[in-house]
Amino acid sequence: MTELDRRSFLATALASLGLAATTNAGHPILSAQATRARANRIDVHHHFSPPAWIAEVAGRPLLNPANPKWTPEQSIEDMDRGGAAAAMISITNPGLYFGDAAVTRRLARACNEYVAKLVQTYPTRFGLFAAMPLPDVDATLAEIEYAYDTLKVDGIGLMTSYDENMWLGDPAFRPVMAELNRRSAVVHVHPTAANCCRNLTYGVAPGRMEYATDTSRAIVGVAFSGDAAMFPDIRFIWSHAGGSLPFLAGRIDAASAGAQDRLPDGFLEQARRFYYDTAGAVNRGALVSLLELVESDHILFGTDFPPGGTIQGTSDALRSLQLFNEGDLRAIERDNAVRLIPRLRNS
Numbered sequence: 001m002t003e004l005d006r007r008s009f010l011a012t013a014l015a016s017l018g019l020a021a022t023t024n025a026g027h028p029i030l031s032a033q034a035t036r037a038r039a040n041r042i043d044v045h046h047h048f049s050p051p052a053w054i055a056e057v058a059g060r061p062l063l064n065p066a067n068p069k070w071t072p073e074q075s076i077e078d079m080d081r082g083g084a085a086a087a088m089i090s091i092t093n094p095g096l097y098f099g100d101a102a103v104t105r106r107l108a109r110a111c112n113e114y115v116a117k118l119v120q121t122y123p124t125r126f127g128l129f130a131a132m133p134l135p136d137v138d139a140t141l142a143e144i145e146y147a148y149d150t151l152k153v154d155g156i157g158l159m160t161s162y163d164e165n166m167w168l169g170d171p172a173f174r175p176v177m178a179e180l181n182r183r184s185a186v187v188h189v190h191p192t193a194a195n196c197c198r199n200l201t202y203g204v205a206p207g208r209m210e211y212a213t214d215t216s217r218a219i220v221g222v223a224f225s226g227d228a229a230m231f232p233d234i235r236f237i238w239s240h241a242g243g244s245l246p247f248l249a250g251r252i253d254a255a256s257a258g259a260q261d262r263l264p265d266g267f268l269e270q271a272r273r274f275y276y277d278t279a280g281a282v283n284r285g286a287l288v289s290l291l292e293l294v295e296s297d298h299i300l301f302g303t304d305f306p307p308g309g310t311i312q313g314t315s316d317a318l319r320s321l322q323l324f325n326e327g328d329l330r331a332i333e334r335d336n337a338v339r340l341i342p343r344l345r346n347s
Helices: 002-015 032-036 052-055 070-083 102-119 137-149 172-180 205-222 245-259 267-271 284-291 311-320 326-340 343-347
Strands: 021-024 027-030 040-049 084-090 126-131 154-161 186-190 235-238 276-279
Touching: 040 070, 040 186, 040 311, 040 326, 070 311, 084 186, 084 235, 102 126, 102 137, 102 245, 126 186, 137 172, 205 235, 205 245, 205 326, 245 267, 267 343, 276 343, 311 326, 326 343
Parallel strands: 040 084, 084 126, 126 154, 154 186, 186 235, 235 276
Antiparallel strands: 021 027
């Protein structure tokens, strides 16, 4: 049988099963449709590099190298290999703001429109946490409206801090929080290293420690500012298992006595209402600390792909810890994400 005949035979056989065939480097493989029949994981921490963003960050001093070679096909391939149905994609470090508000507005719109087209092309494979032009509050309110009402996004992506050491929870951002609350937004928060702490010399790059620390600062800021209690319909997802916050939660909670007007139920109770992803945190120390704070129904599967890891590798590492039963794993890898973003049920 010739190669052409073999391919025709395979296509006919698969068609009879309701599937399709394609090729990769000359080898027949099942299509994404067939792969999804057995895929169920949802990666809520998955990055993309749109052309406008790559052009803007080129040549800038970055905390982590930008990935100029990302393609949608790379993400789909990793999903197929790792048994994932879908990925929620978002912008990673360094975000969008480089000191020029007009550039940030343009860049946010370009990134969001790029992914909206990608979601239209692959509606069951991708979702979008829309990028926002903070610290420009008025522009962010306009982009939230456009993202939800025109692009029909699934949620919003924010960074832990902005500009001259402005963390989430800053009173200047309160109109944004009010609008996100009105829309019952799912908000995925990605860490950065604040300006205060990017050039400290203690032996490792800022991404190794400052990302976790900045995540903790942002969580504390949202809680102790009163925003979390004032805007309870925002569903926050904090990256990297909450950074160093779970380990420090008891110590931070001791300050709740002086913030009863903003934290009527205390800090620990508020922190338990948040959600946390597993990206960069699939190790025993991080997840044991997180499980002291929340149950498995508030943990979501995340990989930090492409720089942070693959879907298969993250899933394998999660199971190797033997911290979760199969029901917990189903919740973490899929059900919790579907509960927050019901559209993903079709993935």
